[in-house]
Amino acid sequence: MQLVTVAGPPSSGKTSVLLRLAAVLGRQGKRLGVVKFDCLTGRDKDVFDAAGIPCAAGQSGALCPDHFFVCNAADAHAWGLSRGLDVLAVESAGLCNRCAPHIEGALAVCVVDNLSGIDTPAKIGPMLRLADVVAVTKGDVVSQAEREVFAFRVRRANPRATVLFVSGLTGQGAEALAHVVAGAPATPTLDGASLRFTMPAAVCSYCLGQRKIGADHQMGNVRKMDFPREPA
């Protein structure tokens, strides 16, 4: 089984792209399944269910979504194996921009959309910088030139990545993505596999449920900003 991590800002088109990818893989006789990690509730499982794509979904709720993801990654992998999948996609949104769910030895895909602004490729951090493939969506609604400028900024942020234009609406570009997935390494197990990026450092008092604001209530791993002092 091949494991593919699919990350990107909320509503960038991850689910749409996966539906299109599943269709192309299906024609090649390969079965794709999805594990979706959400912060709060999400409708993605309904969408995958309706398309006949095996899907499991988990909500991090009050926990750090990044930590929640790593703690369940190996279980997700085991679920994929038990369902006899050929490709398991792990979709995650809502992870903070500092983090990335990408794993060494598994194909890492980042989905970004053309509408998100030209500074987005530089802003979204390791999720894009450490990806093997960047799928750029929503090209159907912006000008050709904006698509090109956006792709250029993506390549500048991560020159190693293969940049593909994929339409979540028509599926244009999904063949190219399927081609890259087909060439990705198999992931027989996640036991002992490494994240490409470290998770955020814990623990401060707020991690443990503190709600009161102010220096007296802060403990543990606390970092303070430097505010410039105006001369009086």
Added chain:
Amino acid sequence: MTSQYPTFAAIWAALPPARDFFAAQGLPMPAPEAAPADYFAALTPDALAEVGTDAGTLAARFADFLAALPRLGAAAPRLASLTIRGGTGKDGRPERLDLTLVPGDVVALVGPTGSGKSRFLADVEWLADADTPTGRRVLLDGKTADAAGRLAASGRLVAQLSQNMHFVMDLTVREFLIAHAESRLLADVPAAAEAVEGLANELAGEPFGPDTALTALSGGQSRALMIADVARLCASPIVLVDEIENAGIDRRKAIALLTGSGKIVLMATHDPLLALTAGRRLVFAAGAVAAVIATSPEEKTSLAALAQADAKLAALRDSLRRGGSLCFSQEK
């Protein structure tokens, strides 16, 4: 990779965008005289925690980054010809098609929604090799592209212009053209931007200046700018035009501008006037090309009369807008 450069100064000189690696990750900018290995070895545990990795991995990533940088400027494939060989339609019947297009050719794609025009375009873009639902084969310069070539060409082969497209960037016309010219790594960026502005103003009914915000352009102005930009600043050798609406721009001049820039133009249209500017029409039905019609001499003759009628209609629209009369006669 980094070992071939004794210092960062040597790297900056050879590959200026290499600085992005440090800026993007919030790492301290290396001193020009420092050696790469020393820089990574001297990073503090705090700085390493911030980028989420150890010095060795970071150094290796920087080497990968440098190795990949030359791909930034990779231009779209140049092509002398594009060949499309038929596959099978949705009804399982073979598609009899062996079409070769060269730069400057214009082909109209006609047929109802769902008849297979989008799939045709997707086949061209992916350089289909009998591996899509249609079974078509697409050849560049008479040859099948290999896997690496197909991925490299992906997204660079076909530029698109459609009436659903809008400018969304928060930039002025000039800033935007500069950004586009820079992304092409052109030598004279300001001159390239100015040339596109001039062309766009020739096409647009109402002129606009370089300081106009992109999002404030009218429909016709936006379309004119998109067309001029694709003709001059876009490297893709093929352009798909998806129905240019009659928004006060000279559509035939627009097509001529694209072909004059050596593009192959595929044009999805149901406008007779535009369709007649094409040398051939591909008629789509049931997911396949059902017929290829070459524009006949009689049709070419009709073009003159049609253009006259079109000019009259345009004049009427203009008159309507200015509060004038709407009298129409076939004769004059």
